[in-house]
Amino acid sequence: MMNSSRTVACALLAALLSAAPVAQxxxxxxxxxxxxxxxxxxxxxxxxxxxxxxxxxxxTTEASNPTGNGxxxxxxxxxxxxxxxxxxxxxxxxxxxxxxxCDFCALAMNKIFSKREEIAAVxxxxxxxxxxxxxxxxxxxxDETIAELAVQAGYRVAAVRRGAQALGNAS
Amino acid sequence: MRGYLRLILLxxxxxxxxxxxxVSYTGGWTIIEESDRxxxxxxxxxxxxxxxxxxxxxxxxxxxxxAIYSVHPxxxxxxxxxKDYQGNLYFHGGIGVASGVYGNPLRDETAVYGGIMADWExxxxxxxxxxxxxxxxxxxxxxxxxARVGYAPYEGDSGxxxxxxxxxxxxxxxxxxxxTATPLVRLFKGPLLLEVGxxxxxxxxxxxxxxxx
Numbered sequence: 533m534m535n536s537s538r539t540v541a542c543a544l545l546a547a548l549l550s551a552a553p554v555a556q557x558x559x560x561x562x563x564x565x566x567x568x569x570x571x572x573x574x575x576x577x578x579x580x581x582x583x584x585x586x587x588x589x590x591x592t593t594e595a596s597n598p599t600g601n602g603x604x605x606x607x608x609x610x611x612x613x614x615x616x617x618x619x620x621x622x623x624x625x626x627x628x629x630x631x632x633x634c635d636f637c638a639l640a641m642n643k644i645f646s647k648r649e650e651i652a653a654v655x656x657x658x659x660x661x662x663x664x665x666x667x668x669x670x671x672x673x674x675d676e677t678i679a680e681l682a683v684q685a686g687y688r689v690a691a692v693r694r695g696a697q698a699l700g701n702a703s
Numbered sequence: 704m705r706g707y708l709r710l711i712l713l714x715x716x717x718x719x720x721x722x723x724x725x726v727s728y729t730g731g732w733t734i735i736e737e738s739d740r741x742x743x744x745x746x747x748x749x750x751x752x753x754x755x756x757x758x759x760x761x762x763x764x765x766x767x768x769x770a771i772y773s774v775h776p777x778x779x780x781x782x783x784x785x786k787d788y789q790g791n792l793y794f795h796g797g798i799g800v801a802s803g804v805y806g807n808p809l810r811d812e813t814a815v816y817g818g819i820m821a822d823w824e825x826x827x828x829x830x831x832x833x834x835x836x837x838x839x840x841x842x843x844x845x846x847x848x849x850a851r852v853g854y855a856p857y858e859g860d861s862g863x864x865x866x867x868x869x870x871x872x873x874x875x876x877x878x879x880x881x882x883t884a885t886p887l888v889r890l891f892k893g894p895l896l897l898e899v900g901x902x903x904x905x906x907x908x909x910x911x912x913x914x915x916x
Contacts, residue, residue: 630784633826635891637789638861639915640728658826658860661786684729686753688784 606660607700617666773799812840829853
């Protein structure tokens, strides 16, 4: 019994160790898939002067989806840091993130994104499942990079909106 | 060598640290402490990539007076993403040394273990399952599995205090009382997670703690 049980335990451990590369490949596959999604993301590199700071949005609001399919797009959540970075002229970005359900998810993305020098402010809004970013003035961050950073945090980006669209001001 | 291992791993028992997520973000560290009706454990792990983590784990089996000092890898085999939910499937395991404690004279043995964990979670509902088979040589072998359901009475946002009411049912076939029930409260705030519960079947407390950084 002891020998057979030890064999089972060893087999489980061996399966665990040998499965790691498979998981890595799986993630890589997912990422590739995500890149495809990123290509399809709508990009609005609106001029920063378009920002409408008079919008009374101390809390997140959701803009209507122009497609009229019943979904709504999250717009930038205004925290103090986000607001300050916007005032300096940074580009606002809102990324819809899949699977964000808890504070550990938010913590992971905060840690990963706040390390980037292009990013002046970051906030993960669990209510809208959105990653809110404001870039350093003059800095750029591609949709693909945002998707890759989300993967590093363990999550997946569904869509990215920038500029006026991120602020909910797109016509 | 084994004494050296103990020197490294024993202090982790006294670090406050469980996890909702045994794999963190790339470059993240996590300290996990778990204490249930049978054992107390501490795990410190590092996440080199979002699909796996590697850590050092100490576990003291209070029923049978032995401790296990092990290297503990965890693989995130699959994560299901939805707009409002997340599901995960993990494989975990470890290999190390089992050693007598509290005067247990048995000589040291190699210990190996492995199992699966799975969870599905929204912001207000949780369901999870975990299992483990352990072979600690002459200290004995052991199988356990447990299922847990949870409900959050309100949905907190980032940085808020998140509160979950949970019920865990565990099954340990070799125990005198194989099936027990433990209601618990999970409190979650930023990098900290604390679970406090009480096993109603065998009158034992449950205390789990996680810190992620």
